[in-house]
Amino acid sequence: MGGHRNSTSSNLESGYASGSSSAAALPQITISIQHLKFLNSTLNSLAPIDILRWAKITFPNLYQTTAFGVSGLVTLDMLSKLQKETPSLPSIDAIFLDTLYHFQETLDLVEKTKARYPNVTLHVYKPEGVETTAEFEAKHGQEMWKEKPDLYDWVAKVEPAQRAYSDLNVAAVLTGRRRSQGAKRESLEIIEVDEAGLIKINPLASWSFQQIQDYIRENDVPYNELLDRGYKSVGDWHSTEPVKEGEDERAGRWKGQQKTECGIHNKRSKYAQFLYEAEQKRQQEELTAALEKVEIKEDRIVDHVEGFSI
Template identity: 60%
Template structure:
């Protein structure tokens, strides 16, 4: 039974925390209501991250981890690999290769594969593109400057949505934490997206120092860029080193009023982007038809 979210009615507020309906298979489909989601977050906040992972394994039929191989994501990978639990933690990983990662990040991916040979990594790239050259032939040079919203969508959001759909994902583990700053300051351990996808942030309550200590204690492979002043690593064109006094993610999109790439923003943003693209397409089509008619009339 895959947890899903729906708008809670007054009747939902009064029930035990679940609202069930019959599916075509004759089995009940289970939803998280807002009161139940709130209760779960209160309980999960009291647990060690490893116990949160155990809860996830018993709760989601298809559970994946999404990671760009940042420090917190690496800690979660190691915890999953070492998890002492009756049930096998069969958690595979989704990696969105934007085609603009640092060489050090891609090198880390290979080192992770060697360190955790049982970890299955599913790599998703921008649709129809295998190389940076193909991406730029399709979308133009420096799309992140020409149209940042479109870049976020085609390089990150669409591949992520395609991954969730193709892999039939119910829940995903993320490496987001409150102390990373920005919009993550009030992050819950358990979140329900608009389309029902459940996101779990097992280390939401941990500090950067706690993550560092775990990484060092367990000799987890890390990105070489961390030794060069980087603390949060994304695409090479939008990531810079930070100072000790800055937020962990201050080096991402530095100088811009932005802290997220779009993957963890509300889905309405994606819908707005797609609607805008469709409007532009219809306008271009209308102009093309109009120009064609004018040429035909003048000939």
């Protein structure tokens, strides 16, 4: 792992530096492009628990992001085993994005998991400025997820995630993504670096759904009851359905839509552009409204003057 650098241009030339393009001051960790390729080729041959063991001693400010899907639960269980194995190493906190539209079964699982792994600190982030679904809908409308899906992704998931990374000074995160989940994840690497310099580690990238199921059963890991009802990937209740035989694991997410990710794992520039366009639209609407008021006022003045004409 390289040393700290202050020059953005040199970081771009040599590889990736956490925090190099983020508004938040993330801890500086520099990985050259060549080193990243070497790490991925090496880590691909390791078992997930060995990848986690390596990540724990390699990255400062390492967190686990989880929606309490099956992969995240396996990771959580492995991390608890590693903590017992080497209690002197720092524990890995978890980040959960509560969109306020999770299934009740998911929320029940959160409580079961907290009881099972009491030494794990869970940081819960909700959409900014609201605590309940009622408050969210009073602020954003009852079906924002249907009427403005991109804006919903930003408000409910992307912004809270970025706020968590900033608040907690996150440099690297463990995710539960796997190649066997299909869609855009088929070419997933073990380590990625996003546009803001956040390092993402996917320790279970090579595992199949069957391997995940076997681990959960053999280690008595708590899991979402919805899995027994045909669900394989569980997100918000309004955009998740059971998966049919032969379909990809994530086929039940956003069914019928040209969409495979909620935005957290998409390029951040997409959302920067989205916010820019939304702001431009807002400003245009304000300008139009102001001009309409001026025209109305001018019409009234003309009417008033004409009323006094001889």
